[in-house]
Amino acid sequence: MNLRDLRYFVALADTRHFGRAAERSFVSQPTLSAQIKKLENHLGVQLVERQPRRVTLTDTGARILPLARRILQESEEIVSLARNEHDPLSGKINVGLIPTIGPYLLPLVVRKLRKRLPQLQLMLYEYQTQPLLEKLRCGDIELGILALPVAPDGLEIRGLYTESFHAALPSGSPLAKKTSIKLDDLIGENLLLLEDGHCLRDQALEVCNRIDIKESGDYRATSLETLRQMVAAGLGVTLLPELAARGPFGSGHGLIVRPFARPSPSRTVGAVWRRSSTRQTAIEAVCDIIRTSMDS
Structure with a gap:
């Protein structure tokens, strides 16, 4: 054998x-x-x-x-x-990111990671939260970037940044005329969410359970981009993480994104890795770059 x-x-x-x-x-x-x-x-x-x-x-x-x-x-x-005995900041690291983080975080940090860690090869994968944690524990990936909290079983956990939620509204909605909105403004609206398995779905439900807003029983999306199209079509409203509401991902045809008035609902994004990992030095370096990038 x-x-x-x-x-x-x-x-x-x-x-x-x-x-x-x-x-x-x-x-x-x-x-x-x-x-x-x-x-x-x-x-x-x-x-x-x-x-x-x-x-x-x-x-x-x-x-x-x-x-x-x-x-x-x-x-x-x-x-x-x-290998790490020779150069702990070289070699390959498999990194998993959840779908509501990866497409919006990576464009902000990939160039910095390549510049500051030129000998470190990042292999990037996208998984929902539970499969990501399973891949991490079985050794298929070394580092996971996801929304906290997660169960600490055998894992090191480090917070990286906090991002607020924004409301995505049809451009014809009366709420689109406001520069910011309150959670109570969404009372009576049709809430559009991701399908089961996405942690953002649970986070959005937790936020909206504070007020009388009900989830649409007719639609569940597989991605944030599908949610945007559904909102733009006038089917309801949704919550977007801040990074997914910036720049080219923000307001567009048929869609208006508005921040919530303070205190705005938010989520914490963090890094997780196995406590037994031999890549701790490289993982910490990657986390440092992500954190400083989000602070700037």
């Missing part, structure tokens, strides 16, 4: 398809299939059930999978630790 075969097994477990697992592992399908069979023979147990169009794990395979992930994660930590 070797690490390569465990990687093939994990890839197959993730994709449940020999062809896709082979593509992900950069080998041919017959090679991957043969190595999985070799691993099963070595262990003396069947790990997967081979079906015509789908692969499923056996009970034994399902129990072995988290152990295989842990072994691969710890082997990567060993390699990373050795």
Whole structure:
């Protein structure tokens, strides 16, 4: 048994398809299939059930999978630790961001990160909150950028910045004539929200539960950009984080964005990483740059 075969097994477990697992592992399908069979023979147990169009794990395979992930994660930590001895601010870091942060934060910080950390390669991924935390804990990513709070189980947590919410209104709304609005102004409006799984949905509901405003039962969007289009079409109102309400993301055709009067509702965006991570120095450097960028 070797690490390569465990990687093939994990890839197959993730994709449940020999062809896709082979593509992900950069080998041919017959090679991957043969190595999985070799691993099963070595262990003396069947790990997967081979079906015509789908692969499923056996009970034994399902129990072995988290152990295989842990072994691969710890082997990567060993390699990373050795590399960090030479230059802790070099190498690759996998970073996950939630969809309501990534597209709006990255344009503000990517150039600064490249300039100040030229030897650090950031691999950027987008996940909803729960999948992001799962990827973090299993070692697929080293750093997560998401809305706080999150459960601290085995994680380091650092706040990066706070952003207020803004109201997105149809341009024909009487509220669009105001320079700022109060939460009470939204009473009776039709509230448009993201689908389940987005933490922004829960945050918006928490804010709007303070007043008598009801969620639309007809529409749930998959992205903030879809929400904008729905508001512009006159279907209701929504709440946007500050970064998503700035510049080109702000008011547009059929849509007006207005700040809330103080004290305005807000959310805190933070960084999370495993306490056992060997990339702490690089992670802290990335966090420092994001924080100072948002403070300026």
